[in-house]
Amino acid sequence: MSEQFDHRxxxxxxxxxxSALLRHHDLDISEPMVFGLASGLxxxxxxxxxxxxxxxxxxxxxxxxxxxxxxxxxxxxEMKFENxxxxxxxxxxxxxxxxxxxxxxxxxxxxxxxxxxxxxRFHFNAHxxxxxxxxxxxxxxxxPVFSHVVEVxxxxxxxxxxxxxxxxxxxxMYYLDSIPGKFDFEYLIPKAIRFTAKMNSRRxxxxxxGIRGMRMVANKIEKLKNADPRYARxxxxxxxxxxxxxxxxxxxxxxxxxxxxxxSGELLGNDALAQEAQTAMTIGDEWREFALLAARMNKxxxxxxxxxxxxxxxxxxxLEEGMYRRLAGVF
Amino acid sequence: MKKIEVPQDKSHxxxxxxxxxxxxxxxxxxxxxxxxxxxxxxxVLDQALEEISRHTEDALVRxxxxxxxxxxxxxxxxxxxxPMLAQAAGQFKWRVRRHFDPRRFAKLSAEKLIRYADVLDxxxxxxxxxxxxxx
Numbered sequence: 001m002s003e004q005f006d007h008r009x010x011x012x013x014x015x016x017x018x019s020a021l022l023r024h025h026d027l028d029i030s031e032p033m034v035f036g037l038a039s040g041l042x043x044x045x046x047x048x049x050x051x052x053x054x055x056x057x058x059x060x061x062x063x064x065x066x067x068x069x070x071x072x073x074x075x076x077x078e079m080k081f082e083n084x085x086x087x088x089x090x091x092x093x094x095x096x097x098x099x100x101x102x103x104x105x106x107x108x109x110x111x112x113x114x115x116x117x118x119x120x121r122f123h124f125n126a127h128x129x130x131x132x133x134x135x136x137x138x139x140x141x142x143x144p145v146f147s148h149v150v151e152v153x154x155x156x157x158x159x160x161x162x163x164x165x166x167x168x169x170x171x172x173m174y175y176l177d178s179i180p181g182k183f184d185f186e187y188l189i190p191k192a193i194r195f196t197a198k199m200n201s202r203r204x205x206x207x208x209x210g211i212r213g214m215r216m217v218a219n220k221i222e223k224l225k226n227a228d229p230r231y232a233r234x235x236x237x238x239x240x241x242x243x244x245x246x247x248x249x250x251x252x253x254x255x256x257x258x259x260x261x262x263x264s265g266e267l268l269g270n271d272a273l274a275q276e277a278q279t280a281m282t283i284g285d286e287w288r289e290f291a292l293l294a295a296r297m298n299k300x301x302x303x304x305x306x307x308x309x310x311x312x313x314x315x316x317x318x319l320e321e322g323m324y325r326r327l328a329g330v331f
Numbered sequence: 332m333k334k335i336e337v338p339q340d341k342s343h344x345x346x347x348x349x350x351x352x353x354x355x356x357x358x359x360x361x362x363x364x365x366x367x368x369x370x371x372x373x374x375v376l377d378q379a380l381e382e383i384s385r386h387t388e389d390a391l392v393r394x395x396x397x398x399x400x401x402x403x404x405x406x407x408x409x410x411x412x413x414p415m416l417a418q419a420a421g422q423f424k425w426r427v428r429r430h431f432d433p434r435r436f437a438k439l440s441a442e443k444l445i446r447y448a449d450v451l452d453x454x455x456x457x458x459x460x461x462x463x464x465x466x
Contacts, residue, residue, distance in 0.1 A: 008363075009349075009351040009363065009365065010351055010363075011350070011351045011352055011353060011363065031363075032353065032361075050414060051412075052379070052382065052383070052412050053412065111410070111452070112452065117344060117345055117346035117347075117348060118346070119343070119344035119346070119376065119380065120344055120345070121410070122410055123410060123411060123415055123419075145350065145351070146348060147348065147349050147351070147365060159452065163419075164418070164419040164420070164421070164450050165415055165418045165419035165450070166415070166418055168419075233378070234378075234382065237375045237378045237379060238375075238379075240371065240372075240375040241372075241375040241376060241378075241379055252352055252353070255332065255352060255353035255354065255361065256353050258353065258361050259353045259361040259362070259363075262360065262361050277361065281332065281355060281361065284332065285332055288332070288371075291371050292371050295370075295371040295374050295375060298374065298375070298378065299374065
């Protein structure tokens with residue numbers, strides 16, 4: 001059973017793992033569908049969390065939230081989460097589940113996974129992957145962000161599962177405990193879309209999140225012209241890196257959201273959603289345009305100024321606001 | 332973005348791997364496709380890696396002069412920074428910073444050294460030593 005695991009390349013680890021788990025249980029729910037139903041799309045500027053003394057930016061819901069919201073929202077779907085204090089217990093439990101033929105999701109640190117290219121190995125503790133089998137202490141891994149399946153040794157896997165620090169995985173493993181007979185899309189899709197739309201615009205809870213967060217970052221970028229040039233470069237670099245390099249990227253999530261809207265539009269026979277799918281694609285393109293501008297600025301190529309980059313971000317914020325407003329009114 | 336417009340810049344960071352991205356096909360359907368990297372990503376990644384290696388070099392030079400302990404060098408070398416190391420080792424930042432003092436570092440208990448070595452994924456011997464050159 002384990003050898004012919006249906007591995008599919010996904011744009012994001014968490015949604016990819018969830019989709020693969022469902023697929024393994026004969027529920028064909030695509031990655032964008034998981035992302036959309038979990039209301040994964042977001043934006044947040046978190047100046048209080050520093051990474052290499054630069055603020056954290058995020059273009060989606062915080063790690064673990066996608067899986068958790070998804071399993072809470074879908075009735076009849078029960079995802080079991082287990083944490084371990086003792087690594088040996090964690091390994092024993094994993095082996096137990098694998099040997100029962102179960103497919104198990106794990107939260108890991110990227111730094112300790114040897115199959116990642118060296119330049120990609122950072123201390124990021126919330127990477128998700130699936131274990132679908134083992135031979136002795138070699139585990140068969142379906143890592144959704146890779147185009148092919150990989151293998152990992154127990155020694156490395158244990159380090160990755162019990163890495164310490166921010167978002168420490170504490171050996172977290174999860175598996176599907178019960179699955180719903182069918183997905184009530186008529187109920188789930190409107191609920192999820194309304195939530196995404198309101199959270200990011202009208203009912204935005206915090207000034208650092210949603211479109212208000214984007215506008216705040218735009219103001220920060222504009223003020224960079226008075227800042228130390230080295231800091232300005234690092235700050236811009238950080239924004240782009242958080243956006244494009246880390247995991248899926250800001251634009252990547254917008255594209256994935258577009259795929260979700262399109263799929264939903266077809267399922268519900270709703271043309272307005274299909275229309276907004278096109279908007280979401282355009283927004284993704286604009287995010288990439290913004291990244292390109294910022295990177296050019298860093299390379300001191302072209303004649304753009306900080307104000308141009310800030311204005312680009314404001315333009316994107318305006319587009320997203322329009323999309324959220326329309327989506328909130330679709331149902 | 333259309334599938335044919337997806338950048339294929341063969342990123343060296345991906346080392347031959349590919350990433351999945353959603354894009355439009357000819358019929359206007361959004362589906363998954365592969366990218367071998369984008370120049371813009373590489374540029375900012377290189378910049379971040381450069382910044383880390385600048386810190387690492389700097390810490391190594393100072394450690395050789397006796398101005399800091401090998402701990403600071405190994406921290407940067409293992410791609411961590413002070414808040415990260417402090418959190419991972421379960422120490423206050425000011426305590427970790429104190430252990431950057433070579434005299435205090437030399438007096439650290441075996442237990443503390445093991446704890447640092449574990450979170451940095453190196454052996455205690457490596458942690459106590461300093462290479463001639465950073466690689």
